[in-house]
Amino acid sequence: MPTKIDATERLLNLVIALLGTRRGYSKKQLREKVNGYAPEAATAAAEATLLQSFERMFERDKNTLMELGIPISQTEPDEGDIHEQVLYRIKPEDYQVPQIRLDEDAMSLLAIAANLWAEATLGGAAQSALRKIATRAGTGWYDDDTTSRSRIRTAEPGFEPLWSALRGHHPVTFGYRRAGETASIQRTVQPWGLGSKYGQWYLVAFDLDRGAERHFRLSRITSDVHVLPENYTRPEGFTIAPVLATLGTGNELTARIAVPSGTAHWLRSRPGAAPVADPDWHRDGWDIIETGYREQELMADDVAAMGAAAQVLSPPALRDAVADRLQQAAKAAAAPLPGTLWRRRMADPHARKKDTRDRLIRLLSMVPYLAANPGVAESEVLAEFGITEAEWSKDMDTLNVTGLPGYFHGDLMDVTSEAGQVFIRDAETLASPLRLTQEEACSVLIGLRALSAVPGTAAAAALDSATESVAAVAGQDAWLADAVGLEIMNGTDTATVTALHAAITGARALDITYLVRSRDELSRRTIEPYRLFSVDAAWYVRAWCRESSALRSFRVDHIKSMHDAGERLSPPTSLPAGEPGGGLYHPNPDDVAVELVADTLTARRLGPAYGAGLFDLGEGRVGLRLLVGSTAILPSLMARLGGHAAVVSPESARRETAAWLADAAQGPAHGQSHAYGLTPGDLPSVDG
Template sequence: MPASRTERLLNLLIALLNTKYGLRRSELRETVYRDVSGNDSSFGRMFERDKADLRHFGFDVETVTDLGWSEDDPATTRYRIGKESNRLPEVELSPGEWTVILLASQLWERAALGTAAANALRKLQASSRLTDVELPVGVQPRIKPAGRAFDDLVAAMHAQHPVSFSYLAGSTGKDEQRTVEPWGLGSRFGQWYLAGYDRIRQAPRYFRLSRLTSAVTVLAKENYAPPKHFNIRAELDRLPELPLLTAHVDVRAGRLLGLRQRALAGTEGHTHTPDAGYDRLDVQYRDVEVLAEELASYGPDAMAVAPGELIAAVTRRLRAAADFCAAPVPAIAFHDQPRAGNVRKRTSEDQLKRMLQLVPFLVHNQGLHIQDVAERFGVSREELEEDLQILICSGLPEGYPDDLLDIQWEDDHVYITQDLDLKRPVRFTVEEACALLTGLETLNGLPELAEGGALESVTLKLMAAAGEEGLRAGSLAGPAVGPADRATLDLVRQAVSSRSQLHLVYLSPQGDRVSERDVDPLRLYSLDNTWYFEAYCHSAQGLRNFRLDRVQELQPNGNPATAALEPNEGFPAKLFTPNDDDTIVTVQLTRQGTGLADDYYAERTSELPDGGLLAEIRFGNTAWLPMFVAQHGGSVRILEPRELADQSRAWIEASLASYGG
């Protein structure tokens, strides 16, 4: 959508909002569309597309006809937009409720719904002034969805389009093509599930996203109607947990301490002994794909012995990684400016949505510095000024100067004095309602929030404000975010509050060793139900992130925290913090693996014709990159530096050789 169409849609919206009786097509063509060439047929098609876009943005375009006349007659049909039906009701929030809303919106920080959550938050800020709140110590959960497939499925589900993908069937162990009407997405047992109607099986089915072996294709020309009042959380509550199974794994002597600690005692019942230099372990698991991903990352240090399903899963990942590493290398060129965050390009639709949020936000927050406004909307100052330039040229068709939006930013402070009935934010979209309401439901897993009244009260307020769109939030269910070891979390949280040191014994899988450290804890945060704490490590003399489930011993050492540091880069915490002296690695990602650019905070990306990406990522420790490539089984490969690419390929070839490949 070119900039001229952005301006045209904005002017059309203002015209339809500010007419009491409605405007005919001929009147709109002479005013809003006067600069558009073409015949009546092309104008009619353009007008219908624009009406559809306005409805997509949340505005109901009403059709009004003279008594006794048909809507098919353009001369007697008028159009308007009601001033109340499309607006978000005013929502008054207490400081405690704002705290809960902020946490719920930031759950989706790096997910597809992150943009929708940020948009919903800005709409609330425009209808109820944001109160200064302090986020509670140790309550910074986040949701980590299952990569690009999650994004595509959410988009298809909300637009009610079927999808197709290749799926590794658990019953046959073979790839099968599926066409599915997606009804809901939810997390259970540490896995994301899609529930929907399988058109090939002609029955409802569940699909684990970890078993998708291709990118998701959205069938945008088809539609379906989901069951009324479908609730994915209720559906998954009836889903039985996978049975606990045992795998036989040969592990190189002295290696993989973490896997050894999880192994069962004894090796009774083994009919064959491992090769020299290896130990045979019995490891319990529920999901063969999850264990296969882990074993593939260990390369030649671990080999699956049984069952055959596990051997096939590991071999398939290694073979896919080897094939991708051997594929022709694309031309390496980065045309995009360095950027962080979601790799999706901003579109003109994003710009128009932003401008529709910008006007009510400025009305309720007069005099903010222009840089503060830009940061609130996640854009550069230059992008914001481009938005403002379009806004001040928009208004009623052929109106007087007072009929234009009046926005000024003298001395870098922004004021708006004429809003043309755009002073109230548009109602929540389905995506925005789902992002906030699913986030609030996910926070129920945190006792310190669930026990208070703010979580329940703000959920009721948002359900009322969201209306029909809020009812569709039942199509999403987040993971359980409560920590597995509450005692350890409480101990770290207390140390953060009291600014005291802790002594810990910690297992580092990358270094494959156990170490003792004295640390100054700074904050706690989580990804799904995996909790971390950020701390100044006196051994490493720098900030480090520690997983709570890898802490083997933890106790106060009696000393106060001595490092005069604050948590790194504000909220939310970054799991991977690049440094200037890190190695810059150029990787190629398939369409399925593009989410890794976000997970590892790529500094530059460039799109490839097949939907994949080139990405530049900083890595402090490059020794584990072969494990990284093997783990993701054909979704990522190293291109530069060349020696790291060669090491990864040799690692994978050695791994395949242990399986006879």
């Protein structure tokens, strides 16, 4: 028996041995039976050293398994050597996911809920949960193949450490900028819950400095989040849902914004927006639009993105916020470009190097997956577990040398690949998947609860069945699903989404009036919708556009009118192979490669949203490389970011963006006073 083998192989052998015994094994027996532990030495002196080494290794291995959620029970027999009293085993009923009975509709809902996290931090955990439940339910493998898909993103740099702190009941500290303020204050809080609403993530926590519950928007966190080692006791019965319900229900403010006549369709179409007269302000060819808003920060972003085509007349606080964004963006656009070469890719600050434990969990998940899917294609295995061919080859080798103590033919697992199809034999001990971790169970449960507001997701009975089943599996860990909430359906979009879903299921075409916001243009289209999808709180319909004879994604809140246009002409089979029907970015041969420079926090937010490559340029600056359909979106984006980013290339886009921002920062009309306080003399040359 070898004295040194791969650590993953040893741990896998230990799990199989402990699962395969009814009575249990003593440490002495485990040392003798499990491949990877050194056998007894030939001399007493050598044995004394080896025994101490084994004792330390076994304790490390035992703690590793328990930290991964693998329950090890310890029993004491009635008689025997006092040094061998403790017997160790893993009870199958404690190890396995409980038996789950779900019909096809409920299983499909689980797939939708799990895939909701596909682009987020919890994506891996949710997919692992789906894999385990599908295997245990005996219903096969289910894809998210409905007419509606939702995706939630966790691009905020603070999300992952806050999620970890919430799960472990650890306080955190971070810099925070309150709404309407520029200075940051250090906050130390006990996280109680996380929630997503209006496409923004919020933290609910107990503020230790103020001695009260407070809400924090993650986009206003201005530093890294530091998790403190101590623990706290979270309030019993806390749920995030009532807190999310109160967001956006405060006093509504009123803005008066001047815009050129026939423009600003986005502003004019806001609920309750209306043209008004103001005796103190008049300009030929301009209108004054009055509209309500609650979040000054979000409203300022939207108005700043209009550039010189809008001027805030009141209130002064909103006017100042817009002016500040435009001024800072114009100065950033005219500042000298970074001279550093873009060679050093920026590492993910939260990326953790995969270790023995990650591989062990993968193999423990892989065995029941292969057992439940005999003949699965090798390519599917690689895609399912996100591994390379080299990693798959190593995993196969490890599985083929692990098994029950004895390690003879029939004891060892046998994994083969025949004509690209994978089969596994003699794997009964690990054929049932390991119970769901807290993160796995709650990621799916959170997703299921979020789906309850989505029209056409599935019958209520199926949703209830799936939710109850996962809650039962989560057990005492279900509190986490109460502490984290998602609102993926904006009430104002519900009617439109419902009508679009009816058109999809009824194979109908629609005549729509659609706002192309980048061009401030109302266009008329006839579309044949095939799929609905959401990214955070923004909903889109993927449809065949008859005018352009191509598939297009249309944002639901930009559809201003909609009427039935008869039967759909293009069957769903006309969709291009692999067309996902979801996602914001669909590559196009005409896409333009763009380079931006931003501060670190802004880059870490933009990167995931735009699929950008990040490069460390030093001095707190990060380069971003991404593709865009048109560089026309860049001036508005830079205005929203308010000086936290600037365009580097293409050169033409850099100059056009700088000129657009300079014009916007000086005032909304040529020949007028400098409405936002910046004069041409305040800006260096764009070549500076």
